[in-house]
Amino acid sequence: MSQPYEESQLYRIRHSAAHVMAQAMLERFPEAHIAIGPPIEDGFYYDFDLPRPIQEEDLAWVEGRMKEIVKGDHPFSVREVEVSEALDLFRDQPYKVELINDLVHGRTDENGKEIAAPASKLTIYTQDTFTDLCRGPHVASTKDINPDALSITFKPPAGAYWRGDEKRPMLTRIYGTAWETPEQLADYLHRLEEAKRRDHRYLGEKLDLFILDPLVGKGLPLWLPKGAILRDTLERWLRQLLLDSGYEPVVTPHIGSIELYKTSGHYPYYKDTQYAPIDVDGELFLLKPMNCPHHIMIYKSELRSFRDLPVRYAEYGTVYRYEKSGQLHGLTRVRGFTQDDAHLFVTPEQLESEYISTVKLAQYVMGTLGMTDFRARVGIRDPKSDKFIGDDALWETATKAIINACEQLGLDYTVEEGEAAFYGPKLDLVFHDVLKREWQLGTVQVDPNLPERFELEYVDSDGQRKRPVMIHRALFGSVERFIGIMIEHFGGAFPTWLAPVQAVLIPIADRHIEYLQGVVAKMRARGLRVEVDTSNNRMGAKIAMAREQQVPYMLIAGDRDVAAEAVSVRLRTDEDRGQMPLEDAIAHIVKVVESHALDL
RNA sequence: GCCAUUGUAGCUCAGGGGCAGAGCAUUCCCUUGGUAAGGGAAAGGUCAUGGGUUCAAAUCCCAUCAAUGGCUCCA
Numbered sequence: 001m002s003q004p005y006e007e008s009q010l011y012r013i014r015h016s017a018a019h020v021m022a023q024a025m026l027e028r029f030p031e032a033h034i035a036i037g038p039p040i041e042d043g044f045y046y047d048f049d050l051p052r053p054i055q056e057e058d059l060a061w062v063e064g065r066m067k068e069i070v071k072g073d074h075p076f077s078v079r080e081v082e083v084s085e086a087l088d089l090f091r092d093q094p095y096k097v098e099l100i101n102d103l104v105h106g107r108t109d110e111n112g113k114e115i116a117a118p119a120s121k122l123t124i125y126t127q128d129t130f131t132d133l134c135r136g137p138h139v140a141s142t143k144d145i146n147p148d149a150l151s152i153t154f155k156p157p158a159g160a161y162w163r164g165d166e167k168r169p170m171l172t173r174i175y176g177t178a179w180e181t182p183e184q185l186a187d188y189l190h191r192l193e194e195a196k197r198r199d200h201r202y203l204g205e206k207l208d209l210f211i212l213d214p215l216v217g218k219g220l221p222l223w224l225p226k227g228a229i230l231r232d233t234l235e236r237w238l239r240q241l242l243l244d245s246g247y248e249p250v251v252t253p254h255i256g257s258i259e260l261y262k263t264s265g266h267y268p269y270y271k272d273t274q275y276a277p278i279d280v281d282g283e284l285f286l287l288k289p290m291n292c293p294h295h296i297m298i299y300k301s302e303l304r305s306f307r308d309l310p311v312r313y314a315e316y317g318t319v320y321r322y323e324k325s326g327q328l329h330g331l332t333r334v335r336g337f338t339q340d341d342a343h344l345f346v347t348p349e350q351l352e353s354e355y356i357s358t359v360k361l362a363q364y365v366m367g368t369l370g371m372t373d374f375r376a377r378v379g380i381r382d383p384k385s386d387k388f389i390g391d392d393a394l395w396e397t398a399t400k401a402i403i404n405a406c407e408q409l410g411l412d413y414t415v416e417e418g419e420a421a422f423y424g425p426k427l428d429l430v431f432h433d434v435l436k437r438e439w440q441l442g443t444v445q446v447d448p449n450l451p452e453r454f455e456l457e458y459v460d461s462d463g464q465r466k467r468p469v470m471i472h473r474a475l476f477g478s479v480e481r482f483i484g485i486m487i488e489h490f491g492g493a494f495p496t497w498l499a500p501v502q503a504v505l506i507p508i509a510d511r512h513i514e515y516l517q518g519v520v521a522k523m524r525a526r527g528l529r530v531e532v533d534t535s536n537n538r539m540g541a542k543i544a545m546a547r548e549q550q551v552p553y554m555l556i557a558g559d560r561d562v563a564a565e566a567v568s569v570r571l572r573t574d575e576d577r578g579q580m581p582l583e584d585a586i587a588h589i590v591k592v593v594e595s596h597a598l599d600l
Numbered sequence: 601g602c603c604a605u606u607g608u609a610g611c612u613c614a615g616g617g618g619c620a621g622a623g624c625a626u627u628c629c630c631u632u633g634g635u636a637a638g639g640g641a642a643a644g645g646u647c648a649u650g651g652g653u654u655c656a657a658a659u660c661c662c663a664u665c666a667a668u669g670g671c672u673c674c675a
Contacts, residue, residue, distance in 0.1 A: 053603085053605095156668090157669085159603025161603090164672065165672080166671080170671080173603090173670070212667090214648090214667090218666070273673085324601045324672085326601060326670090327601085327672080339675070440675065441675085506635090510632060511632080538632085539633065541637040542635095548636090554635085576635070
């Protein structure tokens, strides 16, 4: 288990399967050019430059042919060749020639990564009739690939730029998946199904949470009442938490003068993702792409004493960013979104402890929601890039403060170069969702640069004017994205305190409706969100529908319950709690809601 | 934005040059049923939009718009 993926048998199987796919593809498309085909998580792919678009029939044929080749028991043989021989071997394959030249001239490897030294020898692997430039490793023989644990038709073909560069040709990428046993393949396909069932776009519609309407505009979600109450509940909770933690709410407008963003330095960095400026009487305004400059101006509105610090301003700030149409995706990638944004202005001495308590707050918030599968990523600047402003000393102390905080918090963190914000280094909490995709949610950033640019000051105890440090932080990141991820995390079965409908009251016959309407009044008076199902369905159908909607509690009432001032309690988990006195049932649900419990 | 695919009722989808279809949802009627969907009827459509080919287009062709899977980028 501790063996790295790259050294595992599964990795070899997938790498070898990619070669088998390339062989079959070249049989189907003899004039195709082949690019690269590495193993990836859960499978492999190979990129091709094809003479025509690939059809489903082609994929089916190639998959069938792959299984034949695999059964053929062809050994994978490796041979070391001179550069000249390699160039000759692959003279009809321009992508391979480019790879060879980059390797021998010591520029980059097949992944586009820089390499330390030029390669003097190259290796080629051959199975059956197919030879590929490859560093290996491979399985001994094609028979080590289980034909019943192999599929390339499970996923549609995709476009991919040669070497990931949007200026280079668009190739056709064919994904495959391969496992050691058919059971593992079935398991994987089942996982994909499960991910589909949890997809927030599917659940968003099924649970009436939000819609995206082309007439409104793409990437601009509309929150339906049920989605809005969930969002509002989440926002109110965090707002109160922030008030309790010494934050002050502020409110800022949706557009701002372009001069503001030129001063902050945002303008050149965000140019590509901004909407065109709005001309108002000859003055240019931008739809707000971020909130920080506005909060800075609030800080600047009066002279600050060291006694005032830390100043903590929080806002649900809606920002607008132009995203290319192809990358819009449900709630997780939109063009107008709301950050749970806050900016803390602290003295250099306060930085570390304030930073630590901010990260702790983020951990508390995620812990309460039961979303705890995180990794910590420290993003520092890439010294070779010009994407980062400010001088080295400021960056160094800011970066040190973050690393120190991580150490003190005992976080398991990685440091990644080039991942910083343009104004300072940051710690991102990267969440792993059910598909094992990574999402940056919370971020806590140290910014020594904007205080410089805006000439922020405070008067210290010695009467001297000094420069504060800023912390930019968001715990959810984007409320839209966060809720999208939350929908998938819970599969729509939200903790009771967040569930749009917390209980459905189900009468067994119409004569029980009146009793349940009394129950509704009582529960609503306790702040619960409940509904009576007065539809003309049988009880079984009402239960099925409440289950579909993932309503946590179903309170059923018939003659026996009315007579006993009780309800029969059933949970969305199918657990039957039996008859409970009405007051007990209500008290239990109120307790679950107020404690933000994850269990019912 | 780029490559590929798709767009038919509110939703999920069938149909594929010659009368517009089903299930669920909606409305109404019957049924009043004790823990995963009782029965019947009605209503619902410029087949994404615009142009073209044809005696005839939802169906074939072109363009546009949107969605989906990827790539690149990102909260």
